Amino acid sequence: MSLSLAKGYAMATCKPQVVLAHVLTGLLHGAMELKAMYIDNIPVVLIVGQNRTHDGEVEERLAPYLSFTEVGGQRRLVDHYVKWSDAPDSNVNILSIISRAFDIASADVKGPTLLSISRELLFEKVKKIRIPPRSSPTPIQSDPSMLDKLAELLIKSDLPIIYTRYLGRSPTAVEALIEFANILSVPVFEAPGYMNFPTNHPMHLGYNINPYASEADLILVIDASGWPPWHPPSSILRNSSAKIVFMDLDPLQVKYSIYNYPSHSSIKSDSSLALPSLVELVKEKISKGNIADKVEKRRKTLSIKHEEIRERWRREALKVKDDSPIDAQWLCFCINEVIDENIVIVHEMISYGETIYRLIERNRNASGIWFKAAGPVAHTGLGQGLGVALGIKLAKPEKAVIALEGDEAFNYNPVIAAYGLAQEYSLPFLTIIFNNQSHVSKKHHLKFYPEGWSARSGTFYGVYCKPTPNYAKIAEIFDGYSEQLRILRW
Structure with missing residues (x-):
């Protein structure tokens, strides 16, 4: 904890x-x-x-x-x-x-x-002690010539796309990315470990680059080397002829023994320094070239796609609003209707991750209001969400904090310690449990063993959480408020 x-x-x-x-x-x-x-x-x-x-x-x-x-x-x-x-x-x-x-x-x-x-x-009793001088190193900045080459690629590109995962840990980088997308009309995709890019920005095209990768001629992966947007690593070379550029503090991910993600260029840099420099280089090159028509055409096309994508997600959620058990799309749609930028979302979800990304977007337009508990850089294990949510509440006492938990993740958390700490130190927060009564990831083994014993017999040990407890009652023993709604559809 x-x-x-x-x-x-x-x-x-x-x-x-x-x-x-x-x-x-x-x-x-x-x-x-x-x-x-x-x-x-x-x-x-x-x-x-x-x-x-x-x-x-x-x-x-x-x-x-x-x-x-x-x-x-x-x-x-x-x-x-x-x-x-x-x-x-x-x-x-x-x-x-x-x-x-x-x-x-x-x-x-x-x-x-x-x-x-x-x-x-x-x-040991110490009578005096020396306080040492401190000197922190400066952030890592890229080779200027590499940024200049990247700026040239971006100017010449017909459809560059950007993907990020944890750029939002620096508000400065977020502001630079917004300006960058504005001046070049570059679409941005993300897996939001943080608030990386405003979801209401017309260049925000969602969370899946696959439909666009085949058309793109440049893929810029910024602060996402820890978990790039395609798998297996070499599959991108079959699906796209685009130039691939990684920008990250650790583009090679040296902590891993294997890492086969291909790139034509790797830029080692703090994005909060590299992106503002890149913006200035692009501005300079735009002033010398004639790409205004290309950029404007791209802006109009992508802005329409931005609206179409959101409208499709909205229709899909409304289609299941009366379903029982509750559909996760409708639950997320309802959460989105009541939140704003004064609410911080901390999520520790696996099965409904992309549903949450798509439909809980209203507050994701300012830095510091969205955090992925179990892996903003790469998935690191369930059981952290409640502690992370309380840590954020300590840091931002003026904000309302909502922790989104699956029933599987909730069971891995130190629940009693979390609610006890919240009670003792007056740290109010809301937990919403997406209770589908199962560990869904364990049933994914069917794709590896489609004719195995579980498939033949319908027996799945460790998958179903039944009989399901009334998790909401736990809050009440710590003088909290609780409600239990209908079970979530698997």
Whole structure:
């Protein structure tokens, strides 16, 4: 829970966080969240304890637990999922080490760092300590010549398209992308880990590039290298002849042992620096060329598509409004009708992900009001949503926060801890559970074993959650308000 809180707060504020966890047990309880922060580039310093004595050498009143210290130290349990770790053995330079952990977590590519500090150091009496100077590195900026080449490609392109996933972690990058789309009439597609691009912008064409990839002559993937928009990786070469350019702080995704996504060019840069520079280069080249007619024609065509897509989604939702069980499209349509830009959406959904993207769009026109809990960069595991939502509520107390959960994801969350914390610290938030009484992802195995035993017998172990509990009642034991509506259609 503490790491999910820190993740949510960091996502909402862009500020690194420090978490103190209880020795080995706290570290292991937070193992999945630690991996999630590593994958999602969340800057957090995690400090855990350990003991180096047991026979009263330092303090006889200390608890006698040997089982809270790992042979070889706590660090070795999670070293794959931290940028840097240390176990200081002296208080002489302890602040320098803590400061270094903070700086490394905050430097690009951001991520968690770990300090394992013994009880012996914590009990040591220190009369004075030196506060070290701090010097944070500047953000990563691309080679100017690479941006110039990209600007030239964009000017010459007949149908460039942009795809992003986590560009919205920087409001500056969002503003630059809006200006970029305006001056060149470039369509933008996304998987919204954050609010990347306003959904009411006429160049927002949704969430699936596949219908456009075959026509495109340039595909610019910005801040989406962690999960590009096609799979298998090489399939894009069969489906499109477009030039492919990746722009990311880590376009090669060096944390993965394999990564076969093809590109004709990879630009390593902070998009909040690269995009404003790219905008200026494009403006300069436009003034020297004659592409106004091409850009205007593209704007008119794509603006019509933007409206047609939204109208189709709306018709599909209205078509199922009277269905029972409730259709997810209608539920999302209704949520969209009552939200505005004062409401923050935190979603931890898998099965209905694209339905949520399509139909809950009204508030997604300003930075900082949309967050994907279980993987803004790449999927990192269920069970984080409530903690992330509460972390965002702490960061934005003036906003109303809604957590969207599937019943499967809800079961993975530390529900009692989440609602208890919300009650204790007066952090009101709304949870909406999309309860389809099942773990739908497990039934997807049918596509791999269409003639298997489950298909033949109709038996699916671990798929159905029946009898389904009245999840809403949980809020009531913490003095919360609850309602249970009809079950959601699978």
